[in-house]
Amino acid sequence: MAGEQQLPSVGNRGLDRRGVAWGLVGIAVTVGITFVGSDGLVWFDAALVGYLFGIIFMVFGVIYRYAVWVRRPPTAMLNRRGWDAFKQGKAKNAVALPSLVGTHLIAQGFIRRRSRARWLAHQFVFWGCILAFLVTFPLTMGLLHFESVGQQADEYQVYISRVGTISMDAESILAWTIFHALDIAAVLVLAGVFIFLRRRLRDPGALTVERSGDFLALAGLFAVSVTGLFLTVSSLFLEGRFYYFLNTVHALTVILGLMYIPFGKLFHIFQRPGNLGVAYYKRANEVGEQAACRRCGDEFASAQQIADLREVLPQVGFDYSVGTALDGTSGDEDNYQNTCPRCRRAQVTLAQSTRVKGFG
Template sequence: MGQLATIDRRAAAWGVLAVVVTLAIAIVGSGNLRWFDAALVGYLFGTLLMVFGVVYRYLVWLRRPPTAMLNKRGWQVFRTRRPGRNLLTLPGLIVSQLLLQTFIRSRSTARWLAHQLVFWGCILAALVTFPLVLGLLHFQSVGQNGRQYQAVVAGIETFSFDSRSLFGWITFHLLNISAVLVLGGVFIFLSRRLRDPGALAVERSNDFLALAGLFAVSVTGLALTASNLWMEGRFYIFLNTIHALTVILGLAYIPFGKFFHIFQRPANVGVAYYKQAGAEGEQQTCRRCGEPWASKMQVDDLKVVLPQVGFDYRIGDDAHYQETCPRCRRASVALAQSQRVGGFG
């Protein structure tokens, strides 16, 4: 228990540094807070808490033996095994593994669609929200025309647009569009979790928490627009408070809940290189049946990592249980059970 309660000082120091850098970006990017919106102070504190938590947990996660080994092997394979080819295949892996997530589509088209809706909805919301919160983005009117606006990014004046044009409508409703995308994904996820027998069998008590958070943020955000456009501003202050609370709690939840896999997902690219190198390299033969069944590099890495996490599968001085293929493992278990009970006949 003492070890579990220990704070990782190195990770905490990097977390504090990340918070300081984020604050510096907010100060410099907003022109020494000239363009910082005071109404977003709560969101800023939520962002800083998220930054610290993400950096801290990511560094702790990266130092765990299995993750450390995968990270080491991934970079090693990328640099030493045909680096030119790896560079050429990197964009394709980023698109397939991170952006389109095609590996999910092979399991279920509905799950893939839900992931895509939530993913792109959250990406769109982040691209709008964080620049606004950090003061990096604001809009200002141009001249005497009340309909003409200009986007200012980090103090640099960029494009201008008519607020009543289609482009202007889309620009000012990007967060609403992201909310609709996220809600579409949430409803697909809920439909599957409530009806699919396989999903119900492995359901855990906190699996709905992430969906509830996405739902709350999206619905309260859309409610603000509804209040402004169709309710003459009624309940706007109340809805704004509720929306801010859901967003801040959501930001605080990111480092500690299921959303943290957003930051773990890029490791899939390294895993893809690791698997490819293993498939092209020497294969491990089963010590029982002699058939090749896995990458020898992966099996050797397992022999190193498992003792570090409390599992020692050595068999005598020369053999190791990890050198046994899955089929022979099942046979060994059946033979051991048979011997234990005096035979199955």
């Protein structure tokens, strides 16, 4: 229809032009921040150029995939409904936003309700990755560097681009924590990885739904963390032995890990904020008109949600239209989505019974 946004069709082949355009913008912004933030590359470490390549590739891949994902029919519908629900009570929803961010994105309470072990593992990996990104990205892009104060090199000052911030004694706890921030991140990630592995290897339910990509993500996190810790071990306890080799291996794991993010399971990190819109959508549906089951007449879901399902599913190749209503009204198209879960189970049972000419 005229004026409607054109969404990517299911099974569309080739690169999405809009996604490529936004990805190139992301690359330009990343390179620009690196050049300006490093004071014209003065504080850019050429030894980290491989890491910068990995970051640029990740930025392009994440933006490209997100641009395509957010325009898919189901995502586009949820995005639109989320904004509509937010605008219905803008002031009230704006006040509730910090709480939603805290519960859905930071505390991740929805995971804790499923399993405390899974929640703990997610928290370890989440905060470990956040800490690693906060250190790796600024260092790689030249936004963060350290300068000695005076001639004794026993005091350092932290610089964000050209701006000097805190000074610290090189032997202080603060300095040790900052200099070993990546080691702390690695320990947190490894703790989460081990909890995940224990669950996936021992929980029958987890084994049932196991996919190869799940172990690949854990293997990548493990490799990056362990090789990073080995660098510290080489520096502190082995007098630098094997450091060059370990540094090469670690750089390779980090670069490959960054390149994997847009295509693997870790991409859900960037999809997670969309849950905020879903939360607003669900709240609006709870107080809106409810849909009645076409078979038993009981209310079972929001009328808006069912209408959205009926609109979106045909766009992704699933049409559940069943022709006429159960009451025999001629010409009134009905839809299987208008059936409550209990009646769906009953219909499946009746269909199976008919198929085998009755049970017993």
